[in-house]
Amino acid sequence: MSAASATPLLAIRSLRAAYGKIEALKGVDLDINAGEIVALIGANGAGKSTLMMTIFGRPRARSGRIEFDGQDITGVPTHDIARLRIAQSPEGRRIFPRMSVAENLQMGADATDSSESDRASGLERVFALFPRLKERMTQRGGTLSGGEQQMLAIGRALMSRPRLLMLDEPSLGLAPLIARQIFDAIRTLNRQDGLTVLIVEQNANHALKLAHRGYVMVNGLITLSGTGSELLQRPEIRAAYLEGGRRE
Amino acid sequence: MDYFAQQLINGLVLGSIYGLIAIGYTMVYGIVGMINFAHGDIFMIGGFIALITFLILISFGLTAIPLILLVMLLVSMAITALYGWTVERIAYRPLRHSFRLAPMLSAIGMSFVLTNYSQVAQGARVKPVPPIITGGHTLHEGADGFVVQLSNIQIIVVVTTVVLLAIFTWLVSSTRLGRDMRACEQDQTMASLLGVDVDRTISMTFVIGAALAAVAGMMYLLYYGLVDFFMGFVAGIKAFTAAVLGGIGSLPGAMLGGLLIGLIETLWSAYFSVEYKDVAAFSILIVVLIFLPTGLLGRPEVEKV
Numbered sequence: 139m140s141a142a143s144a145t146p147l148l149a150i151r152s153l154r155a156a157y158g159k160i161e162a163l164k165g166v167d168l169d170i171n172a173g174e175i176v177a178l179i180g181a182n183g184a185g186k187s188t189l190m191m192t193i194f195g196r197p198r199a200r201s202g203r204i205e206f207d208g209q210d211i212t213g214v215p216t217h218d219i220a221r222l223r224i225a226q227s228p229e230g231r232r233i234f235p236r237m238s239v240a241e242n243l244q245m246g247a248d249a250t251d252s253s254e255s256d257r258a259s260g261l262e263r264v265f266a267l268f269p270r271l272k273e274r275m276t277q278r279g280g281t282l283s284g285g286e287q288q289m290l291a292i293g294r295a296l297m298s299r300p301r302l303l304m305l306d307e308p309s310l311g312l313a314p315l316i317a318r319q320i321f322d323a324i325r326t327l328n329r330q331d332g333l334t335v336l337i338v339e340q341n342a343n344h345a346l347k348l349a350h351r352g353y354v355m356v357n358g359l360i361t362l363s364g365t366g367s368e369l370l371q372r373p374e375i376r377a378a379y380l381e382g383g384r385r386e
Numbered sequence: 387m388d389y390f391a392q393q394l395i396n397g398l399v400l401g402s403i404y405g406l407i408a409i410g411y412t413m414v415y416g417i418v419g420m421i422n423f424a425h426g427d428i429f430m431i432g433g434f435i436a437l438i439t440f441l442i443l444i445s446f447g448l449t450a451i452p453l454i455l456l457v458m459l460l461v462s463m464a465i466t467a468l469y470g471w472t473v474e475r476i477a478y479r480p481l482r483h484s485f486r487l488a489p490m491l492s493a494i495g496m497s498f499v500l501t502n503y504s505q506v507a508q509g510a511r512v513k514p515v516p517p518i519i520t521g522g523h524t525l526h527e528g529a530d531g532f533v534v535q536l537s538n539i540q541i542i543v544v545v546t547t548v549v550l551l552a553i554f555t556w557l558v559s560s561t562r563l564g565r566d567m568r569a570c571e572q573d574q575t576m577a578s579l580l581g582v583d584v585d586r587t588i589s590m591t592f593v594i595g596a597a598l599a600a601v602a603g604m605m606y607l608l609y610y611g612l613v614d615f616f617m618g619f620v621a622g623i624k625a626f627t628a629a630v631l632g633g634i635g636s637l638p639g640a641m642l643g644g645l646l647i648g649l650i651e652t653l654w655s656a657y658f659s660v661e662y663k664d665v666a667a668f669s670i671l672i673v674v675l676i677f678l679p680t681g682l683l684g685r686p687e688v689e690k691v
Contacts, residue, residue, distance in 0.1 A: 194579055220581035232576040234569055245569055248562055249581035298580070 153202035177349035225300035235280025246297030401648020407625030410595030426622015427500035432603025470596025633684020
């Protein structure tokens, strides 16, 4: 089902990871091709966030392999993975609460040792997507509203000029209007800049409409994959994630 | 009034020294959440290295005081910083993911190690040093014959402290290292996702804290004219008190707490009794902690996120 032609930008093979004795990933295979938006959907506790964090080595993979652009990054230290220009807007947003918005964005630029001009054009891009952040530059991250924090988390990730952007529940807790703004921004980034995106969502409907391809995760395993529209048609997806069904 | 002014000057000088040490406690607490009980001994080591450097320079026949002071300062900061780095590397880092009390116990052990190592290496006797900086200024001569004095060494202590604090504040607020340190303090996992080498940043925190403590050690040596292997204990506890009083984790709080402890101690000694000056300092701490558990400039532990 996946585009098997060129080497994928990110290739995950039989990945296992655990927190202590609790196995969260039980052999995950997943591919992301350059220029794609890939959605990862599944219930709470399915292991979606763990997968994103394991790509960064937190926690470390117990076994399996993670390749980025042909390079094995399974054992690379977390801070060096950021330098490969993989960026993440993680679960819970993790804004630095006692840093200004400007400093939070600077942290993103620092991640890839951006030059001054990269930084300036990065800021321009972030402000174009989220004009609200421009007004808030001197404000402390912790004082922003939930939606603004989400914008900041995505903006911070973009400041590192990522080749792969990973977004964990970007619409969580947001008013529908703001959630739509954020989805629009992701689509724009993908179409205009060819940015590759992995998006984790509980809002499966939104995510699958946005994505080129999707994966469904249940209990640490990928159970289904296909194009976004294919998955949207599947009765089991509709029952479990779309029609107000069992969303634990 | 004159007497009070004089005590105020003395208190500010002592407070500067406490403040420089307190910054090391508060910085390490902020970033790794542990009390580095060996920090007082790092201060003591700084004093000893300043003294040894002084004696070496003198034995080479150097007489230019400003040059001697500058070399003492730089050598003491550099070597003490190395001690700070080493202590973190061998005693705390291996325990970072252990249970919460482990690094603290290790710190207490490290404190004993440094104290006894200095005693064995340098001897147990108090090491005096002849006054290196002499002279001063008479600010005011009262009718009763009481003279308010500001000695040159007091000026040097305060000016050095202010300059270092300015550099340090700039470093924390405006440089990449400072930003990385604050990022690690607020969210280590996120910092590492953003390419910050957390281990290296923590090491740098210990290095900077130790360098500031070395300055305090050298100032202590110049001001009191002596060092001994045990001086880190009491000074360390006082500076720790200062850090808690100001709000542990807060850098301006550490300096403010240092100044307050210095003033309280000096004024109490001047007006009441020298014997009970420590009781006064610690009593104030207890009172503040009862009514302001997070210290004067500290923030509540839980932040709205």
